[in-house]
Amino acid sequence: xxxxxxxxxxxxxxxxxxxxxxxxxxxxxxxxxxxxxxxxxxxxxxxxxxxxxxxxxxxxxxxxxxxxxxxxxxxxxxxxxxxxxxxxxxxxxxxxxxxxxxxxxxxxxxxxxxxxxxxxxxxxxxxxxxxxxxxxxxxxxxxxxxxxxxxxxxxxxxxxxxxxxxxxxxxxxxxxxxxx
Amino acid sequence: xxxxxxxxxxxxxxxxxxxxxxxxxxxxxxxxxxxxxxxxxxxxxxxxxxxxxxxxxxxxxxxxxxxxxxxxxxxxxxxxxxxxxxxxxxxxxxxxxxxxxxxxxxxxxxxxxxxxxxxxxxxxxxxxxxxxxxxxxxxxxxxxxxxxxxxxxxxxxxxxxxxxxxxxxxxxxxxxxxxxxxxxxxxxxxxxxxxxxxxxxxxxxxxxxxxxxxxxxxxxxxxxxxxxxxxxxxxxxxxxxxxxxxxxxxxxxxxxxxxxxxxxxxxxxxxxxxxxxxxxxxxxxxxxxxxxxxxxxxxxxxxxxxxxxxxxxxxxxxxxxxxxxxxxxxxxxxxxxxxxxxxxxxxxxxxxxxxxxxxxxxxxxxxxxxxxxxxxxxxxxxxxxxxxxxxxxxxxxxxxxxxxxxxxxxxxxxxxxxxxxxxxxxxxxxxxxxxxxxxxxxxxxxxxxxxxxxxxxxxxxxxxxxxxxxxxxxxxxxxxxxxxxxxxxxxxxxxxxxxxxxxxxxxxxxxxxxxxxxxxxxxxxxxxxxxxxxxxxxxxxxxxxxxxxxxxxxxxxxxxxxxxxxxxxxxxxxxxxxxxxxxxxxxxxx
Ligand SMILES: Cc1ncc(C[n+]2csc(CCOP(=O)(O)OP(=O)(O)O)c2C)c(N)n1
Ligand SMILES: [Mg+2]
Numbered sequence: 001x002x003x004x005x006x007x008x009x010x011x012x013x014x015x016x017x018x019x020x021x022x023x024x025x026x027x028x029x030x031x032x033x034x035x036x037x038x039x040x041x042x043x044x045x046x047x048x049x050x051x052x053x054x055x056x057x058x059x060x061x062x063x064x065x066x067x068x069x070x071x072x073x074x075x076x077x078x079x080x081x082x083x084x085x086x087x088x089x090x091x092x093x094x095x096x097x098x099x100x101x102x103x104x105x106x107x108x109x110x111x112x113x114x115x116x117x118x119x120x121x122x123x124x125x126x127x128x129x130x131x132x133x134x135x136x137x138x139x140x141x142x143x144x145x146x147x148x149x150x151x152x153x154x155x156x157x158x159x160x161x162x163x164x165x166x167x168x169x170x171x172x173x174x175x176x177x178x179x180x
Numbered sequence: 181x182x183x184x185x186x187x188x189x190x191x192x193x194x195x196x197x198x199x200x201x202x203x204x205x206x207x208x209x210x211x212x213x214x215x216x217x218x219x220x221x222x223x224x225x226x227x228x229x230x231x232x233x234x235x236x237x238x239x240x241x242x243x244x245x246x247x248x249x250x251x252x253x254x255x256x257x258x259x260x261x262x263x264x265x266x267x268x269x270x271x272x273x274x275x276x277x278x279x280x281x282x283x284x285x286x287x288x289x290x291x292x293x294x295x296x297x298x299x300x301x302x303x304x305x306x307x308x309x310x311x312x313x314x315x316x317x318x319x320x321x322x323x324x325x326x327x328x329x330x331x332x333x334x335x336x337x338x339x340x341x342x343x344x345x346x347x348x349x350x351x352x353x354x355x356x357x358x359x360x361x362x363x364x365x366x367x368x369x370x371x372x373x374x375x376x377x378x379x380x381x382x383x384x385x386x387x388x389x390x391x392x393x394x395x396x397x398x399x400x401x402x403x404x405x406x407x408x409x410x411x412x413x414x415x416x417x418x419x420x421x422x423x424x425x426x427x428x429x430x431x432x433x434x435x436x437x438x439x440x441x442x443x444x445x446x447x448x449x450x451x452x453x454x455x456x457x458x459x460x461x462x463x464x465x466x467x468x469x470x471x472x473x474x475x476x477x478x479x480x481x482x483x484x485x486x487x488x489x490x491x492x493x494x495x496x497x498x499x500x501x502x503x504x505x506x507x508x509x510x511x512x513x514x515x516x517x518x519x520x521x522x523x524x525x526x527x528x529x530x531x532x533x534x535x536x537x538x539x540x541x542x543x544x545x546x547x548x549x550x551x552x553x554x555x556x557x558x559x560x561x562x563x564x565x566x567x568x569x570x571x572x573x574x575x576x577x578x579x580x581x582x583x584x585x586x587x588x589x590x591x592x593x594x595x596x597x598x599x600x601x602x603x604x605x606x607x608x609x610x611x612x613x614x615x616x617x618x619x620x621x622x623x624x625x626x627x628x629x630x631x632x633x634x635x636x637x638x639x640x641x642x643x644x645x646x647x648x649x650x651x652x653x654x655x656x657x658x659x660x661x662x663x664x665x666x667x668x669x670x671x672x673x674x675x676x677x678x679x680x681x682x683x684x685x686x687x688x689x690x691x692x693x694x695x696x697x698x699x700x701x702x703x704x705x706x707x708x709x710x711x712x713x714x715x716x717x718x719x720x721x722x723x724x725x726x727x728x729x730x731x732x733x734x735x736x737x738x739x740x741x742x743x744x745x746x747x748x749x750x751x752x753x754x755x756x757x758x759x760x761x762x763x764x765x766x767x768x769x770x
Binding site (some may be wrong): 067 | 310311314315319322341373374375376496497498500501502505627
């Protein structure tokens with residue numbers, strides 16, 4: 001049995017009503033727990049791209065992939081967990097911040113390459129994009145100041161290389177690879 | 181692709197209503213019969229039906245319609261069609277749709293929907309049926325424009341019948357039925373960018389399988405539903421005769437490999453044969469063909485077939501490593517894969533392994549109720565064994581769910597595929613009578629027998645009225661034990677014999693038959709079985725036989741849910757006294 005790790009799937013789907021519901025329903029029904037799910041447009045008209053993060057071992061990952069492929073509206077599934085990739089979330093953080101704390105908070109923002117995007121005498125709103133752990137790092141440093149509001153997106157991810165998404169041919173789950 | 185129906189005028193290019201297009205499309209997909217129930221939101225479609233050469237069977241409940249479409253599909257291998265109105269009509273289909281989904285049955289369900297401008301307003305008889313059926317259909321559609329009707333129905337049939345088959349629902353709003361458009365029909369091959377039903381096996385996987393098969397000393401082959409569906413019977417017989425590998429069948433695989441073949445060991449699993457389950461536990465190789473290692477066939481997964489390497493030949497990649505980890509998965513059509521493997525395998529004898537399996541049969545024969553005297557009592561297993569004998573094993577049998585279902589599987593020996601229809605995956609009580617009606621429409625020349633319990637029969641017995649109205653003949657054998665027998669058996673074994681909510685009062689089934697102007701027969705002694713079966717076969721119209729069987733008999737052998745496959749409760753050699761078996765205390769239940 002392989003280790004259960006956080007997995008990232010890039011899932012290309014037809015941009016049709018109800019497709020998000022179908023995919024989400026599949027994960028619920030098979031009790032595959034979703035950490036985050038993000039959908040948006042792609043370079044191609046009529047094709048949306050989802051980034052789904054969930055915890056799974058190798059077997060489960062292959063089954064998630066195979067079950068996704070069974071859906072008529074799913075075009076391509078790419079498990080990019082172990083591929084060189086860029087993973088980003090965006091967070092907006094509203095923090096208590098009086099005059100004396102401002103410098104310190106702005107310095108923290110610098111370190112995390114975050115930006116203050118709104119400010120009033122007693123608070124500041126910060127925007128950060130980055131990998132999930134970096135965002136979590138910033139949040140934990142800001143927590144002592146008193147976080148008033150926090151909102152974040154799910155992960156969006158893209159591999160570094162040029163991926164040719166051959167929509168005409170799916171991968172048969174190479175379950176043997178994990179049969180050890 | 182679509183054979184032009186001589187009865188169909190060519191109306192391509194004409195302006196037709198969405199309703200007319202529904203039937204145009206169904207006829208072009210080869211539909212001759214459909215099962216349904218009308219209501220407000222589907223009335224335009226019903227109104228258009230009379231112009232078309234499709235026979236509509238009015239059921240007594242929409243659940244009946246979906247089981248009939250299912251039975252039609254199981255018996256014929258073609259897509260079954262049912263139709264219902266919105267709201268309650270559509271939700272009544274759901275049990276039948278879920279039944280078809282779990283057994284991979286190709287079906288197209290057409291439902292009416294409230295007018296598109298009312299969707300989302302909680303209009304009269306509005307149900308989000310595409311939402312409801314999302315997890316129990318292979319795919320579904322909501323159609324709101326007449327232009328979408330023809331291409332959607334075409335796609336629905338294609339998806340239902342291709343790859344691993346399944347039910348597809350098409351929900352059509354009332355306005356889409358009423359409005360008109362120019363009717364177009366495209367016969368080109370359907371290409372759906374995200375849907376790839378056909379997988380070809382990989383060469384290296386086939387090679388690995390060949391190596392495993394060649395070196396195996398104690399191999400066993402599992403014949404599942406996929407063998408029936410891919411029409412692999414002949415190829416499998418050839419495969420087995422060459423390799424001498426003994427065969428075990430799943431419930432839905434019965435008939436896929438002839439029961440009377442000398443290498444057929446019988447059924448595996450919870451109520452499978454003792455020697456089959458033991459052989460599985462002792463095997464060094466399992467070749468699983470078109471089956472999915474359901475929990476009813478594996479028992480406890482931790483102790484399941486630990487000494488065996490496993491080859492899994494299966495059309496659906498999502499089944500690979502789902503319940504049981506396999507060594508060589510081969511994703512592909514059962515028949516195609518067996519054909520590819522065959523030339524690479526050598527003729528082989530394995531007298532030791534076969535002799536060993538014979539040996540582990542032990543005293544099973546002595547405990548087999550078939551061989552036990554009836555002592556003046558009417559045992560269900562005897563009724564079914566006799567039914568098998570008097571119908572010469574040639575009947576198309578449709579069972580319901582319960583003890584009688586398992587006795588049928590054990591004692592009605594099926595030598596041909598598609599002659600046993602049973603709800604395996606969902607275990608849906610009430611399935612048998614309507615599914616048998618559907619099967620009779622598919623195979624009018626077959627002698628169709630329903631074997632059902634007193635409980636399940638009462639769930640859908642209203643369909644007797646459909647038999648009467650349609651003049652359809654099926655023979656119904658009610659195995660009447662006065663109990664929800666399978667549940668009672670679990671109570672006896674695992675719940676201290678407390679019969680909570682399982683004793684069952686039934687109406688007089690003979691009179692029920694007669695109330696429908698059908699024939700009813702009561703059988704209380706074994707000596708009356710033959711005459712009753714012969715009378716049923718000779719009588720015109722549907723016949724109901726009320727077999728008053730022993731009330732508290734149990735199905736043996738039994739692997740309690742969650743127990744190790746080899747640990748079976750066996751029939752006591754003398755009626756009444758149980759072997760002490762520690763499993764009685766450990767078994768968990770559903
Ligand atoms: C729709 C439905 N409800 C409940 C069950 C649970 N169940 C399984 S077998 C059974 C008893 C069936 O009784 P009967 O039809 O008399 O058949 P018998 O077991 O007595 O042969 C029940 C209640 C089921 N399978 N399906
Ligand atoms: Mg009963």
